[in-house]
Structures are given as C-alpha cells and as structure tokens.
Amino acid sequence: MRISDFDLYKDLLKEKSGLTLTPDKSYLLDSRLTPVARKWNCPNLEAMTHILRGMPSSDLVKDVVEAMTTNETSFFRDLKPFDQFRDVILPHMTKSRPSKKLRIWCAACSTGQEPYSLAMLLKENAAKLSGWQFEIIGTDIDTSVIEQAKKGEYSQFEVQRGLPIQMLMKYFEQKADRWALKQDIKSMVQYKHFNLLTPMAMLGKFDVVFCRNVLxxxxxxxxxxxxxxxxxxxxxxxxxxxxxxxxxxGITDVLKPMDNTRGIYIKPTCTTIAIPAAPKAAAVKA
Amino acid sequence: MPSCLVVDDSRVVRKVARRIVEDLGYACEEAEDGQKAYEACTKAMPDAILLDWNMPVMSGIEFLEKLRQMPNGKGPKVIFCTTENDMAHITRAMNAGANEYIMKPFDSEIIESKFSQIGLVTSKSA
Incomplete structure (x- = not known):
C-alpha cells in the first residue's frame, strides 16, 4: 500500500473513531478491508481508496470503521474485574446508595458478553440485592455488533469462553446450534450505538463504567x-x-488507581470509598 | 505436580489434550475407555479427569457414576469433554457429579478457562 493511501485510512479512522493506526498494523488494512471493497463492488482495495478520496457515502465510511474495529470479547473476560465488582464495588454501593439504584455503563461492549456477564453476576447475588434496581447500558461504535448483542445469541464456541457451565444451564436456552440468553437476563441490559469521541452527557450519569481494552x-x-x-x-x-x-x-489526573485493587480507578478527591486491605502475600504453591 | 487423567477413545484427541494439560502444569495419564480409567483410578486417584462420553466397553457417564462411589472418588475434578452438546446431556453429567463440561471441538483456551473456573489453575490474569 502506498504511504499516501495508508495516511488516508489513518486520518479517517482517527477522525471517525479515535482509532490510532500505526504502520505496524498496516497489514490489517488489506485483510479487513478487502471484504469491504468486495461488498461495495470495487475490484480491489485501491479502487475503494479512490472512492474514499472523493465523496464517499457515510455508509461506506461506517463499513470501513467497523471493519477496522477489534471486537474481541468473552464472558467474564479476565474474571478479576468481575470479582472486584462483586467484592469491592457492590459493597460500597449497597452502603452508599439509599435510593437502591445503580447505573452501569459498558463502553465499547462489542457483542454484549461483558454487560450480560454483569447481569448474570447481579442475578447470582440477588439475595443480597433485593429491592435494587440496576440499569446496565452497553454501547459500541459498531452498529453490527450492537445488533448481535441485542439478539443475545451465541455460538457454542462463544459460550465456552469464560462462562461456567452452571450459568449456561441457568441463563441460556438452546436454539438449534446457538445458545440464546433467557429474557430475564436480556431485559437487564439496554444497548445503544455510541462513539466515545462524542459528548457523553447525553447518556446520563453512571456509578460504574467498564471501559476495558479500548484505550x-x-x-x-x-x-x-x-x-x-x-x-x-x-x-x-x-x-x-x-x-x-x-x-x-501519565495521561490524566482526573482519575487515580484505587489502592489494593487492579484496574479500578476513582476520583482523587473522593474520600468516601473504603480502600480494601492489602492482599496477604499469597502462599507459595509447589 | 498435580495429575490429570485424559479419557478418550481417540488417540488423536488424547494427544492434543495431553499437550494442553501438560502446558497447564499437569502430569498426564491416558485411558482409552471408562473401564481402563476406572482401573487407573483404583491405582492412583488423579486430581483432574478430562472425560469423553461415548466410548466402547464403558461410557464416560458410567465411569463417572462408579468413580463417585469409590473411596476418595469425590476428590478428582471431572470435566466432560464430548460432542454431546445438548442441555439434557449437560444436565445429566452435572447431576452425576461432573464439575465442568466442554463441548467439542475445544481448544487450549477453552480447557484453560474451564480449569481455572473450577480452581485447577490460577488464571493468568488473576
């Protein structure tokens, strides 16, 4: 690919999605955009690049951005954030929210595994959370993954990544070769198309924001x-x-890492959150 | 070193599974049917068992039922690993005392994720 063509995609992606395309990722352009070129009846990537230089339709630009977005996800991905949500964040919220209302935002939720994992986690802990109202909002820049998330149907492969079998039995129904989430979990999550570069105030306030592997x-x-x-x-x-x-x-001081946790950030001015005790040194296993 | 017994009538599947569980830090033994697995367990009870369902001589579910009757037979964590992929089979396996269930085809990521969910390995990210 010519350098000027590479720069065109680099600028387009930066402007439309915030995505930074570095030269070492240029191979992704070929593999991910060739199918887009085919869809738009371009004989090759160069022909599509030519259209993009002119007056491309917003649908073509959208297809290019979506094809370049990474949608890697799984149920209970990395596990630790979900354990901490249950053991650190929920206990704080149950003490400090007499309204018994909690709003959670999964920013860049891809095909929905993260918000649905949170919904299942809340259901598993329902006994401790009676009377609570939870609002889980999942957003993504890619409208096609949002549509999949709303559907709540997953392949056999997807439901085996991170999802304990007991939860599959409890919260899913088999639908031919797919696994469909039951309505009581699906109805706990709302999905919206949203670009993280646009003003967030329209989404309202959130008590907890999951924004993992996006930045x-x-x-x-x-x-x-x-x-x-x-x-x-x-x-x-x-x-x-x-x-x-x-x-x-090194990026901003509007948030700081929360002591004795991993991956959780809070406002530096906040004094009401109890910091968990430092974990004891783990016993050395043979 | 913890031990894992891989029970499957396919030599290819046993070979693939062996490589994965060895990478997870397990010493691996193999058995080609439920009967051979049962005999292996009477000699030495493993920490984990990766278990196929359909096998000649003795099926995986029969083996599991017999295993759970054995002295110390409640010890091993049993993960079914089978092409049977419907809710009825899953429910039956779990009721018989399985700890997890993998629907074939599997890959190393699925096995590792299941091992870590039932506490057989510490997840890498934890």
Missing part, C-alpha cells in the same frame, strides 16, 4: 479526552474499570 487503540490525546469526559459522567464516588494493559497514569 489501547487510542493515542495519548484521545485517551485523555475520553477519560476526562468519562470522569465527568461519574458521581464523586464513581468507579471506572480499565483493561489490564491500560492506565490513567
């Missing part, structure tokens, strides 16, 4: 903007959960 695709400046906007939709004692390879350190 890694952004450059420093975009990370800062997103984190600042996110912190603005949080109450004083709100939580942000980032992915294992992500941090706020």
């Amino acid at each position: 890694i695709y952004f450059d420093r400046e975009t990370k800062e903007t997103v984190l600042k906007n996110m912190s603005a939709v949080l109450p004083e004692d709100g939580f942000v959960i980032l992915g294992g390879a992500e941090t706020v350190l």
